[in-house]
Amino acid sequence: MSKRRKNILITGGNFTNQGAYLMLCAAAEQIRSRWGAQPVIAMQTGSERAKRWVGLDSLLEFPKLRIRVWGGNPERLSGLRHRMPFVVGSEIDAVFDVSGFVFSDEWAHLDLRRRADDLIRWSDRGVPVVLLPQAFGPLEQVTEPVADLLDSCELVYARDPDSARFLKGAARSRSAYEKIAVATDFTTALAPEEPRGLSHLRGMVPIVPNWNIAKRAAARGGSKDDYMRNLQEIVRVLRAHDYEVYGLCHEGGGDADLLHTLAGTCGGMPVIEGLDGRQSKWLLGQAPFIVSGRFHALVSALSQGVPGLVHGWSHKYKWLSEEYDVSGLVMDPYENPNSVDTFLSRRLEEIQRIRESVSELAIMKKAETEQMWDDIEKRIEL
Known part of the structure; x- marks a missing residue:
């Protein structure tokens, strides 16, 4: 029996905001080169053409319809999978979040409770979650969802000392406090591509x-x-x-x-x-x-x-x-x-x-x- 391919889900990236796109590409490159794994994003994020350009598969879920396919035999849909590469929840081995700057009072209107719960759900199923370098805070209006998320994550990287300070202020335990580190933005090593005619x-x-x-x-x-x-x-x-x-x-x-x-x-x-x-x-x-x-x-x-x-x-x-x-x-x-x-x-x-x-x-x-x-x-x- 062949060994199953490993898959790492990238959350928070997209193809519209170019900062989010850069982070998506940077994370995907590292996933392939370091773990030999396949980068995956949500099915509703971007077109199939855009995903294939970056080399991404889709996670078979539709959160707005409350449809999440966690297990079962994905080979039952092998014909569809061949035309539109996808994985189901049970095939995800880790989650890397690249939200950039979401967990903050600035964006409290974006329903950060739901965003945090989506990541916590993976951790509750034994899938390690890493928050890659991003900005956080202030967190006065969104302390609870962020504190819950800190309890669940494997590693949390803040881009700057202020962000780390906001996170540590929200941490409920020593273990949550100690998993917070400061790291520079991780798109620094991503190679540029020369556009035509410019x-x-x-x-x-x-x-x-x-x-x-x-x-x-x-x-x-x-x-x-x-x-x-x-x-x-x-x-x-x-x-x-x-x-x-x-x-x-x-x-x-x-x-x-x-x-x-x-x-x-x-x-x-x-x-x-x-x-x-x-x-x-x-x-x-x-x-x-x-x-x-x-x-x-x-x-x-x-x-x-x-x-x-x-x-x-x-x-x-x-x-x-x-x-x-x-x-x-x-x-x-x-x-x-x-x-x-x-x-x-x-x-x-x-x-x-x-x-x-x-x-x-x-x-x-x-x-x-x-x-x-x-x-x-x-x-x-x-």
């Missing part, structure tokens, strides 16, 4: 907006118009320093709308849409520096030695900038545009020195990521 953008500065910054403006003492004026002034100053700019959409319609509005108010600029995360990562690696409000666009640039001017709206941006020693490049997205010129002009004088420092740190971060995977591999033996 090599002419080498050396230009990409502007990567984030509609969340505009959406949360009022709660942070600013306005959507303040954010747009800030971006307009950045474009003006960069052009005054002889940099060419273009817009790079890292996630869907909201970001694209901001970029087209910006282009219309700045005398026009190229706007690049429709790339996946690995293709965007290649473009970001060709820039002298970037301007970004998207976390994984910043990771993609910094991990290739490219500095980023940071527009952040949560603690994860603060800590990422500290990791790569670019705290001096963090900008308030709602700041008075009159101060942008002075701020940027000073930073641009130092950009080459900053690039050298970021390049050195990028090598270290990749090594840290490899060490994290080594530790997980020792703990999760399939």
Whole structure:
């Protein structure tokens, strides 16, 4: 009798948000190379074509219909499985969660109780669950589901010290407390892919907006118009320093709308849409520096030695900038545009020195990521 293939389920990834896509690809690569296992995602996530492109199988379940196929003989559906590769619950050997930034008061409206219970259900059946590096907290409104999840997980990785502090504050026991570690974002080692027809953008500065910054403006003492004026002034100053700019959409319609509005108010600029995360990562690696409000666009640039001017709206941006020693490049997205010129002009004088420092740190971060995977591999033996 042949030995059954091992399968590891990836939860929290998707094909829409390019940060989530990068994490999905990074986890899938490690699952294949380290465990010789097949990466699997939820059947309702992405098209079959998209899954096959990344090399993913589907888990046969339909949570919205409360249909979960845990056991039975999957060979009964071998004809369907041949056309659309899938596995059932009893064939899952481990679960890696790549949610990125979900378990937080910021996203309490997303029913985090259900998300936590979905992961706890695997642990209750003896399947080890690992939360791969992501941001957490604050957790005042969602303490209970997070505490329950910590009790169930095998390993939990926070991307930054604040996230680890929030988690440890929610831990009910020493064992839950001790399974929490800090690790850098794990997409650092993921190789980029060159998109066709865009090599002419080498050396230009990409502007990567984030509609969340505009959406949360009022709660942070600013306005959507303040954010747009800030971006307009950045474009003006960069052009005054002889940099060419273009817009790079890292996630869907909201970001694209901001970029087209910006282009219309700045005398026009190229706007690049429709790339996946690995293709965007290649473009970001060709820039002298970037301007970004998207976390994984910043990771993609910094991990290739490219500095980023940071527009952040949560603690994860603060800590990422500290990791790569670019705290001096963090900008308030709602700041008075009159101060942008002075701020940027000073930073641009130092950009080459900053690039050298970021390049050195990028090598270290990749090594840290490899060490994290080594530790997980020792703990999760399939």
